[in-house]
Amino acid sequence: MEDKVVYKSKSKKSTKVILPQDNDLALLTHYHSTNEPIYGNALDVVEQFTHLVEEPNLDNLYRAIQQKLFGNTSVPFPGPKEGKELFTFIDLFAGIGGFRMALQNLGGRCVFTSEWDKYSKQTYFANYGEYPFGDITKDSTKQYIPQEFDVICGGFPCQPFSIAGVSKKISLGRLHGFADEKQGNLFFHIADIIEKHRPKAFFLENVKNLVSHDKKQTFKVIKETLEELGYSFDHKVIDGKHFVPQHRERTLMVGFDKRVYGDNVKFDFSQVELPEEKQQLKTILQENVESKFTLSDKLWNYLQEYAKKHKEKGNGFGFGLANPDGISRTISARYYKDGAEILIAQEGKNPRRLTPHEAGALQGYPIYPINTYDETKSLVIPVSDNQAYRQFGNSVVMPLIQAVGNQILQRLKSE
Structure with a gap:
């Protein structure tokens, strides 16, 4: 069992501990787990919060925050240590870390993560030891993305493209797809990051309806945008029922940098191993x-x-x-x-x-x-x-992401 962190206190009275705000938490936890120079400002955060612990340093402050928020200082799913990873990746629209867990299981090390929902951030921090940065549309968030990493991944918000989401927006007289300025344009922020950082690969997920939305125009724009950046583009709709007892069809998209792998690089989804054994709901009840x-x-x-x-x-x-002997419908948010x-x-x-x-x-x-x-x-x-x-x-089927990720890893190894 790890030692408890001793909080500094000038009196015996119970006082409210003021913790670092979101961006400082993200800086502190990212620097602690990745040691990436771009998060060096975390040392300034330590200076600001020396009042929290008796012996002020990065490790003690980090553990004090974990202990205060979650009652312990253990992280169930830490990634590989720096230098021990097989590849690096960034986790956008991270939710509770479905991509993170899947790619860590394959030896990947996450060097940046972003998520806007405060409750999802809590779950993410509790499980991976990092507090995600916030709104990825802001330059103040993007500035912390390390210059180099191997894979960009994420399930960008699907409301503008889902069957249910589109129906609701139409009934309310709202715009949808890329015309939905609040959510529909989030894809273009992914494209901007890809253009600036040139990762070796992208790995994206969205709802099944993405491929047919707006008479296939939405998907056409996504595909052409990524191809114009010099990446291959392959996709497939796969049902999560192969891995879990749930009918959950999702569009998976994978591409590789042609500057690295050549103009003829492709991703063969037929190589993704789908378990043959039928899933049964009763196994998780x-x-x-x-x-x-x-x-x-x-x-x-x-x-x-x-x-x-x-x-x-x-x-x-x-x-x-x-x-109980079959699979369930798709669970919704x-x-x-x-x-x-x-x-x-x-x-x-x-x-x-x-x-x-x-x-x-x-x-x-x-x-x-x-x-x-x-x-x-x-x-x-x-x-x-x-x-x-x-x-x-809102999450992904984690083992499906891992199965696809494993084939991406095989290509990364072939460089």
């Missing part, structure tokens, strides 16, 4: 689940009436009772609202939602004791149930 996850009579009656009404109209909308898309039948009582731990396992994260017996290597969930559902619903 827990026993003796708390009663709070069981639907109330009011909500259960509402969902049944809602489904009945749409069935009479010939629509397929409604709740989904999942088959709004799962916390009613859990309707994936409900688990219970004998003698109303159906229940998945627990947050089950939702995490449904995306392929290691969750003790569901799919890992190592409690020290289990994803930490430091946020509320509602925030956890949002985070898992």
Whole structure:
């Protein structure tokens, strides 16, 4: 067990500890874990917060912040040490680190990460020991990206391109796709970073509907933009059901710098190994689940009436009772609202939602004791149930990302 950090205190009275703000936290934690010179300003942060610890230095301040936020100083998923990595990458739109965990499992070392949601930042920090930088559209964030790294990765926000997202925006009279200035143009910030830093490869993820949105014009712009930068472009829609008991189709995009690998470089998605064994939902379901996850009579009656009404109209909308021997529907970020898309039948009582731990396992994260017996290597969930559902619903299927990442790694090794 690691020693506790001793906080400096001039009195015996309980005082509120003021921690560094977001950008300082990002600087401090990135410098601590990567030792990249670009984060050298973290030493100034140490000078500002010498009041927090008896022996002020980078390590002590780092551990003091971890201890204050999470009650411990252990990180379940640290990356390889500098010089021990097989490749480096940056993690954009990082969420809770699906790309990070997958690529770290392959020997990758993350040298920069960005995420705007404050609750996702907490989960990310608790699991990887780094607090993400914020809004990647701002130059004040981009300035901290190291000049050199091998792979840029991320699942850029999909609301402008998803079937549900587009339908909602149209009904509200809002713009969508690249016309959605708030979210739709985030792709171009990825392109800007690729143009400036010239990583060897990019690895991007988005919803299935990306390839058909706006009569395929959106996808055409993405493809042509990356090709004009001198990169190959290959894509495939893959269902996460090969890796987890969930139907979740996503568009995966991979490309390589032609200046490094030549004009004929391609990524062969057929080489990605997809497990043949059929997944079963019951493998991630827990026993003796708390009663709070069981639907109330009011909500259960509402969902049944809602489904009945749409069935009479010939629509397929409604709740989904999942088959434990099969796979579930796609879990969404709004799962916390009613859990309707994936409900688990219970004998003698109303159906229940998945627990947050089950939702995490449904995306392929290691969750003790569901799919890992190592409690020290289990994803930490430091946020509320509602925030956890949002985070898992927005996440990638981690083992699918790892399978594709493994083939990217083979190409990187061939340089």
